[in-house]
Amino acid sequence: MLDWLCRIFLYPAPAIKFSTEEAQAYEKLALNATEDGLIEYDLPYAKFRYLTYVSLKGLYVFHGSNHTGIRIFEPREQTLYNGQWTKAVFAASDPHWPMFYAIFNRSRLKGSFRNGCIRGRKQNYHFYSLNQSTISNGPWTEGMVYFLPRESFTAPKPRGISFDEWLCHEPVAPIAKLKVCQDDCYYHNKIAVHNDGESLIKTWLLYKTRTTPRRTQGGNSDE
Structure with missing residues (x-):
C-alpha cells in the first residue's frame, strides 16, 4: 500500500544502468582523491550517477553539507x-537526499522546507519542497557530499513509513568527499513550492503537480 501511494505522489530514485566503461572509470576515480579526501571529479558522467554507483557497493552512507x-x-x-x-x-x-542538503543554503531559508527519502520495499521515493519566500531568496549554493563508513551507523527500522535516516551516536570521520552544485542534483528540477500553512499531507499530494514545468516557473497555482 505504501509503495503504491509513493509511486503516485512522489518520485522514485532513478534506476541507473552502468556500462563496463563507466564502471571502470568510477573504480579509477578513487585514485584521484587529495590528502583531505576530496575526489577530483573529471569524468563526463553526471555526479549523481557516480554517487549512485558508490552507494551500491554498500560500504558507505552519505551526508550533505x-x-x-x-x-x-x-x-x-x-x-x-x-x-x-x-x-x-x-x-x-x-x-x-544528502545532495539536496549539500546544495541547499539553509541561511537563505524563510519559513519551512519539506523533504525526504522514504524507503519502499524495493526502491526509495523522494520529495523536495520549499516555500516561495525561500525560492525567491536564492537558496542554492555549492556544497559537499561526505562519504561515511556504513558500519558505524544504525539503519532505520523498517516499520510503517520509514525514512532513509541512518544514525551514528559517536564522532565519525569522513572517508572521502565530493563537491556538488545544483546542476549535479538529479532532483534539481523537481523542487516544489508549498505554502507554509498547509499540512504535510497536502504538500505530498500536490508534489508531482507542482513540479511540472508549468508550475515551477510561477510557484503555486492551486490556491
Missing part, C-alpha cells in the same frame, strides 16, 4: 522524521 572542510562529524541534538529527538550524526544510504 554547505561546509566543505568537515574533518569530524559530532553527534548533535536533532529530530527524526517522526519528531522524536535524538543526539546523533545523520546520514543516508541513498546519496540523492
Whole structure:
C-alpha cells in the first residue's frame, strides 16, 4: 500500500544502468582523491550517477553539507522524521537526499522546507519542497557530499513509513568527499513550492503537480 501511494505522489530514485566503461572509470576515480579526501571529479558522467554507483557497493552512507572542510562529524541534538529527538550524526544510504542538503543554503531559508527519502520495499521515493519566500531568496549554493563508513551507523527500522535516516551516536570521520552544485542534483528540477500553512499531507499530494514545468516557473497555482 505504501509503495503504491509513493509511486503516485512522489518520485522514485532513478534506476541507473552502468556500462563496463563507466564502471571502470568510477573504480579509477578513487585514485584521484587529495590528502583531505576530496575526489577530483573529471569524468563526463553526471555526479549523481557516480554517487549512485558508490552507494551500491554498500560500504558507505552519505551526508550533505554547505561546509566543505568537515574533518569530524559530532553527534548533535536533532529530530527524526517522526519528531522524536535524538543526539546523533545523520546520514543516508541513498546519496540523492544528502545532495539536496549539500546544495541547499539553509541561511537563505524563510519559513519551512519539506523533504525526504522514504524507503519502499524495493526502491526509495523522494520529495523536495520549499516555500516561495525561500525560492525567491536564492537558496542554492555549492556544497559537499561526505562519504561515511556504513558500519558505524544504525539503519532505520523498517516499520510503517520509514525514512532513509541512518544514525551514528559517536564522532565519525569522513572517508572521502565530493563537491556538488545544483546542476549535479538529479532532483534539481523537481523542487516544489508549498505554502507554509498547509499540512504535510497536502504538500505530498500536490508534489508531482507542482513540479511540472508549468508550475515551477510561477510557484503555486492551486490556491
